[in-house]
Amino acid sequence: MTNSLALRLGPRSITTIAATSLVGIVAFGWPLIAAPTSSVVAHATDAPWLFAIVIPLLLAVVVSSFTDGGMDAKAIALLGVLAAVVAVLRPLGGGTAGLEPIWVVLVLGGRALGPGFGFVLGAVALFSSALLTGGVGPWLPFQMLGAAWVGLGAGLLPRATGRPELVLLAAYGAAASFAYGLLLNLWFWPFVANLPAALAFTPGAPIVENLLSWVRFTLLTSLGYDIPRAVLTVTLILIAGAPILNALRRVSRRAVFDPQPTFVPAP
Amino acid sequence: MTGSLFHLPRWLHPAAWWIWALGLATAASRTTNPLLLALVIAVAALVVSARKPDAPWGRSFKFFLRLGVVVIVIRVGVQLIFGAAFGTTVLLDLPGVTSPSWLAGVRLGGDITFESLLLAFYDGLRLATILICIGAANSLVSPSRLLKSVPAALYEFGVSVVVAMTFTPQLVADVDRVRTARRLRGRPTTGVRAIAGAAMPVFEGALEKSVTLAAAMDSRGYGRRGTIRAAQRRMNSALLLIGLVAACIGTYALIAAGSPMALGLPMLIVGVAVCITSITWSARTAVRTRYRPDPWALPENLVAGAGIMIAISFLAASWVSMPGLDTPSNPPTWPALPLLPLLGLLIATTPALTAPELPRTKVAQPRSIEVAA
Amino acid sequence: MINFEHVSITYPGATEPVLAGVNLQIPAGELVLVVGRTGSGKTTLLRAINGLVPHFTGGTLTGRILVDGRDTATNPPRELADLVGMVPQDPMSGFVADTVEEELAYGMECLGLAADVMRRRVEETLDLLGLADLRNRPLLSLSAGQRQRVAIGSVLTSHPKVLVLDEPTSALDPGAAEDVLAALQRLVHDLNVTVVMAEHRLERVVQYADRIVIVPGDGESIISGTPSEMMGNSPIAPPVVELGRLAGWQPLPLTVRDARRAAGPLRELLIGHAAPLRIIKGERDATPLTITEKLTVRYGDVAALRNVSITITRGEIVALMGRNGAGKSTLLSTMVGLKPTSAGIVRTNGKDPREIKGPELVHSVGLVPQDPGDLLEASTVAGECRSSDHDASVEPGTTRALLALLAPEVMDGVHPRDLSEGQRLLLALAIVLAARPPLLLLDEPTRGLDYPTKARLVKVLRELAATGHGIVLATHDVELAAEVATRVIVLAEGEVVADGPTQAVVLASPMFAPQVAKILAPEDWLTVSEVRTAMIEQVG
Structure with a gap:
């Protein structure tokens, strides 16, 4: 069974994804990696807003780098349909202990349709479900980038089939959805002012100290969301992963991404 | 007034x-x-x-x-x-x-x-x-x-979001219909199992619809674009690369110790602006127009x-x-x-x-x- | 306008071509009807016209297809979008925008037309297809007929010279179908558009066609000609043509009007022969299978059914007819307890169907829904059959055996979604019949079915009725109703407006009368086979 890639990764799109991801890592991780004397630390409360503007612009560049030569109607339509599936699934777990079944779609979608598709799917899916529920806010760019990484990573997993593949995907799903929770903690953490020093982001403090504070902050606040989310993702992938993957692969065969029409003049 | x-x-x-x-x-x-x-x-x-x-x-x-x-x-x-x-x-x-x-x-x-x-x-x-x-x-x-008013460079992104938004209510209606149809086979229609049972056929149906939709879009001229000169294309790619590199340097300067202020934020802004310029220029080759745009x-x-x-x-x-x-x-x-x-x-x-x-x-x-x- | 030159098409991975050696010339301004079995390559032929095959699907095209002088080899579908308008089988699945007006403009936006041109063409098209009142409506809220007209309108705004339609009337009631066909005819006559359309329901479309193309399938070469040439020896033909052939009329009439003018001698011949009364054969069991009394069902502030009182008994085949949205599906759903009633009572097998649970329901009533796929959840046909045996708690293998009778060609390992529409229907029917419910309900069973599959369905239904099943069909297909129904119920806006023996009801209605009845009126013949039997008696 050959897996056709719904979106071809060319040098152009690889470069833009790489650059966007670099900026994205800083956007999420600056409280932990920025030098204490750097200018971003000096403007700690404005930094999240800055990145909330920069990231969507860079994501736009990524999407547009695909469209320039690669994004055909099939990919667009499939993207829209899968994003609709996410939009339906998302309110199901809304608020209840982080039980978001959407990770299954993002992980399996990225796996079956390739890393490029996974990346764009993550961004498009989170954006359209936010539009539908009226949930557009400063958190959205960070969610989009996080979900895009989850989809991208799923597409880059090593080859496997059958049971091992499901186990691999379940392990990845657990790790990815857990990591997503940790990352999203990071972006608003500097905001939460007046935490006790042991939990708070302290601009200018040594990196190790901030890292420990962040770990403690996560343990105390969001672990109750992140663990159930990871457990749900693993359970769903193990139970429903195989049929969903089959359905995605069926449609990718049926759609014939990258068809190679040949024309032979009449003899 | x-x-x-x-x-x-x-x-x-x-x-x-x-x-x-x-x-x-x-x-x-x-x-x-x-x-x-x-x-x-x-x-x-x-x-x-x-x-x-x-x-x-x-x-x-x-x-x-x-x-x-x-x-x-x-x-x-x-x-x-x-x-x-x-x-x-x-x-x-x-x-x-x-x-x-x-x-x-x-x-x-x-x-x-x-x-x-x-x-x-x-x-x-x-x-x-x-x-x-x-x-x-x-x-x-x-x-x-x-x-409707997304810029031309993001047109494809906009289309897929539109597709998602029109599909969502259909999907909800489909799940509901298939779930109740389980009754016709003597199966339970409520509970998690019923929704899960209904979800798969609806999911597969939706995926198939995406192929039909793609064919319809192709037949109606989606993705038509004019020709672009090779020089212009190279120029756009070069701009994009410069912009991305500038954005990365700017970002690094933001978090690095002792880098001059002028290298951080301004560099990031310039980099992103150059990238946006590049994709806007690339999008100019599209032949699309807008129907009744909001004035x-x-x-x-x-x-x-x-x-x-x-x-x-x-x-x-x-x-x-x-x-x-x-x-x-x-x-x-x-x-x-x-x-x-x-x-x-x-x-x-x-x-x-x-x-x-x-x-x-x-x-x-x-x-x-x-x-x- | 359209030239196929020695065209053969092979899909990727296939060894045999779907179409081979096709030579076809279609002049501008013609309305061409493409006829053929399911799977014969008809859709491939249509999709080759705008290059979807092979640009979209992959595969090899030998030979050359020219549309208005443009070669599809060098012009992918998007470059032909200004020339060929393609209307897919299910209009809803081809919509890109969310409101009528936006959808009409979408194609023009892709072509890059100027804003004022787009505005003008949208207005023209709204008027041309009678859609002006619907302009701001969301596409999801439209009826099937309205959706079909929007789908046609949405490709017309690009002013194509060729319009290709795949079964445009299959989901429509007779009235809506006529509206759509009239609109198409106007395009051909007034705007010189070339229309190519595939359709199974010949009785609806033959009279509009200038040319008929028969795609026989199995690699045999296609044939084309004028309707009267082609209908003279076509294996499939509408009742008007079959009657003409039976009576030996020359030239062969294609319209009811022409046939009526030729039918004088036949009417005289049949004098003294009464059309057979449709009687209920088999078990005469007076106990009703289902009763409704003053049944009312409301959706919000719309009443889908008002005061419906009917009784269905064993051995009956009841055709439930009426416009799209008249309440047919609602009535069927209420009989199996899918929908709650607002007032009145419904009793199926003596019980309120909403109270019957699980397996007991399956054993008392079966419904094949409009989309039979709604019933299918497994990933193979065999798996579906096994779970059906389990659901109905019957001997393992029962469903598979039934399916083998209904559709012997269906293989075990196939995914139900890869079956043709007809095969899917028969699979759903086998599942429903596994529990041997005395009452069988079918919602639009002949949508998209070709003639052979429809004939098979008719045979199955007759046998079931003969063994004491009661059957209710909700259908738009007047010929099917005339063929099998012992009784017809007509619904309009949720009310029963007619209920009686088939002859009495359909003869009184211009909309629901079959072609034979229209030709031989005022005699009460309904089908060609009835007339044939009478003529054989006459001769013999």
Whole structure:
């Protein structure tokens, strides 16, 4: 069974994804990696807003780098349909202990349709479900980038089939959805002012100290969301992963991404 | 204010509402004065109630109001549990617990002072106000109109989001139909198993529809583009590369120690701007046009202008460190009402009048579609 | 306008071509009807016209297809979008925008037309197809007929010279179908558009066609000609043609009007022969299978059914007819308890169907829904059959055996979604019949079915009725109703407006009368086979 890639990764799109991801890592991780004397630390409360503007612009560049030569109607339509599936699934777990079944779609979608598709799917899916529920806010760019990484990573997993593949995907799903929770903690953490020093982001403090504070902050606040989310993702992938993957692969065969029409003049 | 434009009901350009709402949010981010923040919320609520469409997304303002309350409660709660108390007015003396040393000995509970709670409340209120301003934009702007005005470079992205938005109500209806159809096979129609059983056929059906949809889009000319000269293409690619490299350098400079200020933020901004230029130029080869685009006319200028004015008034007040923008909580003082921000707030209410009324057409109500045909 | 020159098409991975050696010339301004079994390559032929095959699907095209002088080899579908308008089988699945007006403009936006041109063409098209009242409506809220007209309108705004339609009337009631066909005819006559359309329901479309193309399938070469040439010896033909052939009329009439003018001698011949009364054969069991009394069902403030009182007994085949949205599906759903009643009572097998649970329901009533796929959840046909045996708690293998009788060609390992529409229907029917419910309900069973599959269905239904099943069909297919129904119920706006023996009801209605009845009126003949039997008696 050959897996056709719904979106071809060319040098152009690889470069833009790489650059966007670099900026994205800083956007999420600056409280932990920025030098204490750097200018971003000096403007700690404005930094999240800055990145909330920069990231969507860079994501736009990524999407547009695909469209320039690669994004055909099939990919667009499939993207829209899968994003609709996410939009339906998302309110199901809304608020209840982080039980978001959407990770299954993002992980399996990225796996079956390739890393490029996974990346764009993550961004498009989170954006359209936010539009539908009226949930557009400063958190959205960070969610989009996080979900895009989850989809991208799923597409880059090593080859496997059958049971091992499901186990691999379940392990990845657990790790990815857990990591997503940790990352999203990071972006608003500097905001939460007046935490006790042991939990708070302290601009200018040594990196190790901030890292420990962040770990403690996560343990105390969001672990109750992140663990159930990871457990749900693993359970769903193990139970429903195989049929969903089959359905995605069926449609990718049926759609014939990258068809190679040949024309032979009449003899 | 003359011109029939104001009497002619129409939809305001989505970008105008967003500029106005972001202006309000920017203003709110510059103050902790509870009176000013309350006034910002009041302005948002007033304009939303005057110009909100009767559609599902129109109700999201209430959701954001509730979210705002939650944010304040959490913020005050965090203060109650973890907060280091300061000030002199002790309200309550909770038994304090010091967490184990691996959690760095965080002290939980303990004295609760009025001053510290007030600070937490102000801080929470500010974040809540910013969220409520964004909620105002969410409820004023029709998502499909917003998508109609995405720039050409993001056209494909816009199309897939439109597809997602039209598919979602269909999917909900399909799941419902297939779930009830399980009854015809003597299977249960309620519970998790029923929904899970119905989900797979609907999912597969939806995937198949995507192929039909793609064929229809292809047949209707989706993705037509003109020719682009090789030189122009190389130029665009080069620009993109330069922009990306610049953005990365700028970002690095932001977090690196001792890098000159000029290398950080300006470099990042220039890099991103160059990237945007490149994709905008690439998109010029597309032959697409827009059907009845939302015009940008006087009302749009007035609404967007009102947003910019309130942002400027607060930023200016903060620049000159005008008293009253920040309300000290230790010792508690009655908040003042500085004049310049008040003026800005007054201007920010004008969209309730200057934005045109909405046309009286029935808006999509996807949930009421009947499958009785 | 359209030239196929020695065209053969092979899909990727296939060894045999779907179409081989096709030579076809279609002049401008003709309305061409493409006829053929399911799976014969008809859709491939249509999709080759705008290059979807092979640009979209992959595969090899030998020979050359020229549309208005443009070669599809060098012009992918998007470059032909201004020339060929393609209307897919299910209009809803081809919509890109969310409101009528936006959908009409979408194609023009892709072509990059100027704003004022787009505005003008949208207005023209709204008027041309009678859609002006619907311009701001969300596409989801439209009826099937309205959706079909919007789908046609959405390709017309690009002013194509060729319009290609795949089964445009299959989901429509007779009235809506006529509206759509009239609109197409107007395009051909007034705007010189070339229309190529595939359709199974010949009785609806033959009279509009200037040319008929028969795609026989199995690699045999296609044939084309004028309708009267082609209908003279076509294996499939509408009743008007079959009657003409039976009576030996020359030239062969294609319209009811022409046939009526030729039918004088036949009417005289049949004098003294009464059309057979449709009587209920088999078990005469007076106990009703289902009863409704003053049944009312409301959706919000719309009443889908008002005061419906009917009784269905064993051995009956009842055709439930009426416009799209008249309440047919609602009535069927209420009989199995899918929908709650607002007032009145419904009793199936003596019980309120909403109270019957699980397996007991399956054993008392079966419903094949409009989309039979709604019943299918497994990933193979065999798996579906096994779970059906389990659901109905019957001997393992029962469903598979039934399926083998209904559709012997269906293989075990196939995914149900890869079956043709007809095969899917028969699979759903086998599942429903596994529990031997005395009452069988079918919602639009012949949508998209070709003639052979329809004939098979008719045979199955007759046998079931003969063994004492009661059957209710909701259908738009007047010929099917005339063929099998012992009784016809007509619904309009949720009310029963006619209920009686088939002859009495359909003869009184111009909309629901079959072609034979229209030709031989005022005699009460309904089908060609009835007439044939009478003529054989006459001769013999």
